[in-house]
Amino acid sequence: MTDLTRMTAARLADVVAGGQASAVEVTQAHLDRITAVDHDVHAFLHVDTDGALAAAAAVDTARARDGRSGLGPLAGVPLALKDVLAMEGVPTTCGSRILEGWLPAYDATVTRRLKDAGVVILGKTNMDEFAMGSSTEHSAFGPTHNPWDLSRIPGGSGGGSAAAVAAFEAPLAIGTDTGGSIRQPAAVTGTVGIKPTYGGVSRYGLVALASSLDQAGPCARNVLDAALLHAVIAGHDPLDSTSIDRPVPAVVEAARHGDVRGMRVGVVRELTGDGYQPGVQQRFDEAVVLLQELGAQVVEVSCPHFPYALAAYYLILPSECSSNLAKFDGMRFGLRVGDDGTRSVEEVMGRTRASGFGEEAIRRIMLGTYALSAGYYDAFYGSAQKVRTLVTGDFAAAFEQVDVLVSPTAPTTAFKLGEKLDDPLAMYLNDVATIPANLAGTPGLSLPVGLAPEDGLPVGLQVMAPVLADDRLYRVGAALEAALLDRWGAPILDGAPTL
C-alpha cells in the first residue's frame, strides 16, 4: 500500500471503510509522521496519542460490527485541531501562557461533531496567542515553521493547522478565521482553507478573539476534502446564539462538480497591483485567465471602501478582544500570579495578566481599551463600525454584478521568521485582502495557484461569495484546481521539499 499519509481524506475514508487499512493503522501512520517531522515543523502544541488511537479503534469496532454503511464520510480520517477549540480533558492553551495547563471540562461543538463523525483528532495545533497574528510567531510556545522552507513563517494565526496539513502530518485540520487566519496560512503553505459564512459553524467552545468576526472552518490539501470537513462541522447549534438556523449550503455537491461556465467572476480592483509581490500578482493573473478559458465571464469590479477595511478591523478587533480577554484574570482558571495573601484582587489580576499575556495580546488589549475610552469611542470604534457598513455595502453592490469575487489571498509569499516581528503595522498588512470578508460575514476560500517565480513559494487565490453561498467557493475552487492539476501533472505539495 502507498504511504497512508500522502492520501487525500476522501481516499483514506474509503480505505478504512473498504477494510484495506484499519483506522488504527491510518492513525498510527500519521502519529509516526508527526514523530518524524514535527520537531522541525512544530505544528503541534499537544499530540493526543492515546486519545487518537482509542478514537480510531472505536471506528474499527463500529466497522467490524455494522460494516461500512454505518460509517460517516470521514470516519477514521485523522485531523489536527487548532488549539483555540475546547476539547474535553485535552490541554487547550490558545498559544498563551495564561491558559497553560487548562483542561477543558467540555467539548466545543466543532470538536463534538468531529468526534461524532468518527474523525480522529490527533492533537492541538500551534497558533499566534489567542489568534492574534499572521505568522504564529506570537505563540508563547515558539513559532511553527513553513514546510516549504523551515526558515519562513507558515502564516497565522492558524499556522500550525496549515503546516500540519502541508507537512502530511494530517490530511485535515480545523482553523479559525477572524481576519484571515485560515486563508492566509493556506496561501503561504500551498494548501486549501475556507472561512465559512459567519454563523455557519458554531462558535460554542471556540475561545473568542473577536466575537463578531471569528469563524471556524476547514483546512485541507484539496477542495473536496475541505468540503467534506465543512459538511461535518457546519449547521445550526442552539448553544451559539449567532449560529444561523438555515440548511448548510451544498458544499460537497459543489466540490464534486467544479464548473465555472457562465459564471460571472469579479476581480477586485482595490486588492491588486501596488503592495502585491510581482510573483503573487503574476500567478493570480494567470489563474484569472484560466478561469476565463474555463468559461467564466471575468470583469473588474470596484469595492471603493476596501482600502479602509484594514484600519476598521484594527479598531473593531482590539475593542472586542480587550473585552473578551477580560475573563482571563486568574480567578477561575489558568494562571494566577502574586497571590501571597497580602495583595488585593486587583493587584493579583494585574500581575497575572501582565505575565500571562504576550506582547501582541497586550498591545491589542491596550489599543482596544483606548478605542473604547470615553472621548475616543465615536472617533475610533464608532467610525470603524460605519466603515463596516460601507464594506458590507461594497460586497452587496459587487454581488449585483458578479457571482463571486477573486483576489490574491495574501500580498506576499511566506516571509522569513523574525522579518516583521518588530513592526506591528507591517505584520497587520498581511491580512489586507482577507479582512473585508470578516467584516461583512461573507465566506472566502484560498486555493494554491502556483509558485512565485522569484522565490519558488506558494501563492494563493482567494474566492469570495455572498452570505450563505459557500457552495460557490467550492464550485469555483474545484474547477480551478482540476485545471491546474491538468497543467502541473501533480498536486502542488508534491513539489515541496522532503522533510
Add this chain to the structure above:
Amino acid sequence: MPAISPEQVAHLAALARLDLSEDHLGRLAAELEIIIASVATVSQVATEDIAPTSHPLPLTNVFRLDVVGGSLTVEQALMAAPAVESDRFRVPRILDEES
C-alpha cells in the same frame, strides 16, 4: 489626533488590569501612537449619515427552549481553578482592610 502621553498609557493599563513596567509602558506609548495614527483613516469616510454595523448577522433576541439541560458539576467547574475553598473559587481580598 492627540499624541498619547505616558500618563494616559499608564491609565489604560490600569483600566485593563495590566501591571506593566515603565519600560513596557514607554514602548507601548510609541507603538500605540503609530498604530492609532494609521487606523484613524476610518474617520475619512465615516460620515454622520452612515449607520454603524456592530455585527454581520441581523439577529435579535435569539431564545432557546426553557428546559433543563446538562451543566458542569461543581467538581468540573472548579477543576481548573487556581485556588479552591469549600467548593468555591478562593480569590484574594476584594475589600481594603480599613473599609
